[in-house]
Amino acid sequence: xxxGPRDGFWDELGGLCRAVGRAMGVxxxxxxxxxxxxxxxxxxxxxxxxxxxxxxxxxDTETGEENCIGCRLCEYICPPRVIKVEMLKSEKRNFAKxxxxxxxxxxxxxxxxxxxxxDAIVMMKSFDVATADRRxxxxxxxxxxxxxxxxxxxWATGNILxxxxxxxxxAKAESAAQPKAAGGAE
Amino acid sequence: xxxxxxxxxxxxxxxxxxxxxxxxxxxxxxxxVFRAILTLQGETVVGMDAVIGYLHRCHEKLGETLTxxxxxxxxxxxxYVAAMSSELAYVRAAELLGKIEVPKxxxxxxxxxxxxxxxxxxxxxxxxxxxxxGGALGGGATVFxxxxxxxxxxxxxxxxxxxxxxxxxxxxxxxxxxxxxxGWVQTCRETVDFIDRRITEWEEMLEDNxxxxxxxxxxxxxxxxxxxxxxxxxxxxxxxxxxxxxxxxEPYSSYEDFDFKVPVETAGDCYxxxxxxxxxxxxxxxxxxxxxxGLPEGPISSRPGVKSVGQVRxxxxxxxxxxxxxxxxxxxxxxxxxxxxxxxxxxxxxxFSNLAVLPHIIPGHKVADVxxxxxxxxxxxxxxDR
Amino acid sequence: MGEALSGFIAGFIVLNAVxxxxxxxxxxxxxxxxxxxxxxxxxxxxxxxxxxxxxDALKLMMKEDIVPxxxxxxxYNLAPxxxxxxxxxxxxTIPFAPGLGVADLNIGILFFLAxxxxxxxxxxxxxxxxxxxYALLSAMxxxxxxxxxxxxxxxxxxxxxxxxxxxxxxxxxTAQAGLWFVFYPVIGQLAFAAFxxxxxxxxxxxxxxxLEAESExxxxxxxxxxxxxxALIQLGEYAHMVGTSFLGALLFLGAWAGPGPAWLGxxxxxxxxxxxxxxxxxxxxSFVRIRVDQILAISWKLLLPLSLxxxxxxxxxxxxxxxxxx
Numbered sequence: 045x046x047x048g049p050r051d052g053f054w055d056e057l058g059g060l061c062r063a064v065g066r067a068m069g070v071x072x073x074x075x076x077x078x079x080x081x082x083x084x085x086x087x088x089x090x091x092x093x094x095x096x097x098x099x100x101x102x103x104d105t106e107t108g109e110e111n112c113i114g115c116r117l118c119e120y121i122c123p124p125r126v127i128k129v130e131m132l133k134s135e136k137r138n139f140a141k142x143x144x145x146x147x148x149x150x151x152x153x154x155x156x157x158x159x160x161x162x163d164a165i166v167m168m169k170s171f172d173v174a175t176a177d178r179r180x181x182x183x184x185x186x187x188x189x190x191x192x193x194x195x196x197x198x199w200a201t202g203n204i205l206x207x208x209x210x211x212x213x214x215a216k217a218e219s220a221a222q223p224k225a226a227g228g229a230e
Numbered sequence: 231x232x233x234x235x236x237x238x239x240x241x242x243x244x245x246x247x248x249x250x251x252x253x254x255x256x257x258x259x260x261x262x263v264f265r266a267i268l269t270l271q272g273e274t275v276v277g278m279d280a281v282i283g284y285l286h287r288c289h290e291k292l293g294e295t296l297t298x299x300x301x302x303x304x305x306x307x308x309x310y311v312a313a314m315s316s317e318l319a320y321v322r323a324a325e326l327l328g329k330i331e332v333p334k335x336x337x338x339x340x341x342x343x344x345x346x347x348x349x350x351x352x353x354x355x356x357x358x359x360x361x362x363x364g365g366a367l368g369g370g371a372t373v374f375x376x377x378x379x380x381x382x383x384x385x386x387x388x389x390x391x392x393x394x395x396x397x398x399x400x401x402x403x404x405x406x407x408x409x410x411x412x413g414w415v416q417t418c419r420e421t422v423d424f425i426d427r428r429i430t431e432w433e434e435m436l437e438d439n440x441x442x443x444x445x446x447x448x449x450x451x452x453x454x455x456x457x458x459x460x461x462x463x464x465x466x467x468x469x470x471x472x473x474x475x476x477x478x479x480e481p482y483s484s485y486e487d488f489d490f491k492v493p494v495e496t497a498g499d500c501y502x503x504x505x506x507x508x509x510x511x512x513x514x515x516x517x518x519x520x521x522x523x524g525l526p527e528g529p530i531s532s533r534p535g536v537k538s539v540g541q542v543r544x545x546x547x548x549x550x551x552x553x554x555x556x557x558x559x560x561x562x563x564x565x566x567x568x569x570x571x572x573x574x575x576x577x578x579x580x581x582f583s584n585l586a587v588l589p590h591i592i593p594g595h596k597v598a599d600v601x602x603x604x605x606x607x608x609x610x611x612x613x614x615d616r
Numbered sequence: 617m618g619e620a621l622s623g624f625i626a627g628f629i630v631l632n633a634v635x636x637x638x639x640x641x642x643x644x645x646x647x648x649x650x651x652x653x654x655x656x657x658x659x660x661x662x663x664x665x666x667x668x669x670x671x672d673a674l675k676l677m678m679k680e681d682i683v684p685x686x687x688x689x690x691x692y693n694l695a696p697x698x699x700x701x702x703x704x705x706x707x708x709t710i711p712f713a714p715g716l717g718v719a720d721l722n723i724g725i726l727f728f729l730a731x732x733x734x735x736x737x738x739x740x741x742x743x744x745x746x747x748x749x750y751a752l753l754s755a756m757x758x759x760x761x762x763x764x765x766x767x768x769x770x771x772x773x774x775x776x777x778x779x780x781x782x783x784x785x786x787x788x789x790t791a792q793a794g795l796w797f798v799f800y801p802v803i804g805q806l807a808f809a810a811f812x813x814x815x816x817x818x819x820x821x822x823x824x825x826x827l828e829a830e831s832e833x834x835x836x837x838x839x840x841x842x843x844x845x846x847a848l849i850q851l852g853e854y855a856h857m858v859g860t861s862f863l864g865a866l867l868f869l870g871a872w873a874g875p876g877p878a879w880l881g882x883x884x885x886x887x888x889x890x891x892x893x894x895x896x897x898x899x900x901x902s903f904v905r906i907r908v909d910q911i912l913a914i915s916w917k918l919l920l921p922l923s924l925x926x927x928x929x930x931x932x933x934x935x936x937x938x939x940x941x942x
Binding site: 059060062063064066067069070071073074080092093094095096117120121122123151152153154155158159161167198200205206207208209210211212 | 296299300301303304333369372376379382386389390391392393394397399402405406407408409411431432434435436438439440529530531532533534535536537538539
């Protein structure tokens with residue numbers, strides 16, 4: 045990239061002119077390029093499948109019942125502890141009596157989605173819930189279910205994530221048999 | 231009269247009087263929240279006092295209260311510009327202690343995201359450094375916007391992989407949390423090629439540019455002895471002539487499988503640090519291509535997926551794991567007691583140790599050089615204050 | 617009496633036109649700079665951002681006027697006015713068309729250069745009166761820089777004067793009827809290049825904007841101003857910039873010369889002035905700034921000798937052609 049060392053007055057002057065010309069040339073080339081601006085909110089870009097947006101609770105697609113069984117695993121794993129669940133015991137299965145999620149403190153780390161055994165809590169492909177009143181971001185169970193119907197769902201659910209991460213039994217046996225081949229200890 | 235007012239008026243501004251100026255925590259070029267109390271004689275800085283701690287968020291206490299499954303998402307918030315490296319240090323420490331193996335594919339994925347993160351972090355460095363030197367209304371802003379425009383492409387890649395753009399939660403004890411979606415490899419190759427071409431454009435704007443060289447050459451020289459004595463790391467020490475890169479000295483996560491150059495310059499000034507990081511851009515893209523070519527099939531974690539908060543238990547012991555982050559050596563010292571939470575966790579922040587060199591090299595320079603030097607040291611205050 | 621009245625009316629019209637042009641020049645600069653950075657500038661206020669300058673002006677008028685407790689009130693309050701007046705006064709001597717101008721003095725260019733240098737007083741008053749170390753540092757750098765660059769500015773502006781043989785601005789414009797001074801072999805181009813560089817420095821534009829270096833001094837001498845006083849200072853800066861662009865178009869680019877009927881002259885003049893302005897803007901958005909001691913070194917060690925040499929060479933050329941004019 046460098047022109048090399050310059051000596052002499054005319055060499056320096058020529059080098060300066062060349063450098064100036066190059067820099068202004070780069071800005072000129074960028075002047076002719078199309079701007080990268082996306083005219084949000086008139087135009088929204090396409091969110092990828094795995095987008096971590098606002099959280100929502102889901103219903104079972106076949107039976108129409110709530111998926112959440114009130115097991116509180118999400119409450120325990122949440123690092124900033126924004127989820128509070130109360131369980132409601134019933135004959136065949138349990139439900140969540142109350143489920144509050146403080147979205148204004150949520151980190152969007154997807155750990156609650158990761159641990160959910162019934163794929164009840166998921167993330168949506170949207171984050172457009174800005175309000176002027178923080179109390180609207182204290183999501184209760186009804187609001188969470190509404191959000192689940194309102195936006196498009198992301199790809200990740202608990203079972204999908206855990207299946208992706210859990211090593212298959214065959215590979216585990218292989219790695220036990222040949223410790224060297226399956227990647228050394230760090 | 232107000233005693234404060236009397237003090238101000240009596241001080242006077244003439245002649246050899248020294249002026250104490252605050253480059254305060256709220257400043258367009260403090261790279262975060264950093265207070266530098268400068269003592270000026272005219273335009274020359276004769277003394278510098280650094281005050282940090284404005285961004286302290288008790289990470290080390292959080293490390294004691296959160297378990298090994300919860301903390302990696304939080305770890306990314308120390309060095310938030312290079313989140314992948316920060317998480318990796320913590321996760322590696324836990325794996326070292328627990329003697330947990332990481333599958334080959336997970337190791338390659340870690341290298342992949344680590345190098346992509348290095349490209350993104352160096353984009354931020356170049357943009358903010360030029361903006362400090364060139365002004366928010368001037369050529370510096372132009373370079374900044376170009377760098378951010380390219381960084382957006384890397385962040386789009388991360389968004390397709392993880393779902394988040396800045397703070398990921400990608401690593402977990404035993405491997406990684408996400409695997410590559412369909413079509414990602416092709417997009418990644420195209421992105422890396424595109425960024426390589428654009429890096430050439432930025433170099434054209436800056437390299438050989440007399441204005442830029444006048445600001446960067448001979449400014450903020452860190453001598454080799456000073457570098458080794460103070461304990462700085464990363465591009466700073468490599469620009470002062472010491473060939474030390476953790477990826478070569480203590481290879482982790484299969485770095486020994488890849489062929490890349492470690493750039494070393496001897497001048498030790500801002501221009502040398504700039505050259506080191508520009509070469510690191512290209513070496514990172516080289517590594518990314520090698521990873522994509524040689525990515526093995528297999529599991530992405532050696533432990534089952536996280537199902538409960540106390541799933542990972544690490545036996546008693548202590549370990550220190552370090553990672554070559556874009557700013558230097560990011561280290562995590564972990565003391566485990568057999569339960570699901572660490573007993574003690576300490577972060578070695580790269581920027582924290584790098585900042586220690588500032589009071590040694592800044593005196594003697596002009597005020598305008600202070601920002602240039604701070605920009606080339608590239609601190610991120612999440613790491614400094616934790 | 618009639619002359620005074622017509623002068624008054626002409627001055628009134630020109631001032632209002634200048635204020636209008638200056639506010640929209642800010643929008644032009646923002647959109648031009650944005651396109652160079654792969655983005656669009658103001659877009660939502662009015663169609664394609666055309667009402668943005670008006671929104672900015674209204675906003676500044678509505679802001680609270682803060683005077684620091686320890687500031688020197690008289691100096692602080694007077695500074696924006698003292699800064700603005702010379703920047704507006706320079707438009708008095710510029711002829712927008714043959715015979716169309718407020719006051720076509722026979723020492724036109726001398727008046728322009730002398731008055732435009734008076735803004736330094738207002739600038740230093742602003743820096744001193746603010747009782748702020750950042751402002752004071754910036755004001756001291758400003759005095760240093762503007763005084764150093766006014767000398768090469770004057771010498772490069774004298775090259776067209778020599779070539780035209782008159783200090784009157786309309787004479788210089790008509791002397792370019794055959795060949796614009798910028799196309800003069802060697803001397804014209806060098807003088808134009810030097811003019812652009814000294815303009816950048818005299819206007820505190822990057823790469824010479826050390827005195828308002830946002831990343832170090834956070835707006836420099838203007839840091840304590842808010843509301844309408846800030847608007848006056850901004851107006852003065854941009855008015856000075858536009859005035860120097862008009863001067864550049866007049867001295868080097870032939871002012872109102874252009875194809876088409878004579879009444880199109882002022883339009884061509886405006887376009888050429890905007891062209892000079894955009895050239896300066898293009899340079900501004902492409903480079904990082906240099907330190908104040910480097911700026912002064914360039915001025916005293918490089919530009920001043922070069923501009924003196926250029927002036928002597930021009931004088932030689934004029935004498936060899938035995939008489940002024942082309």
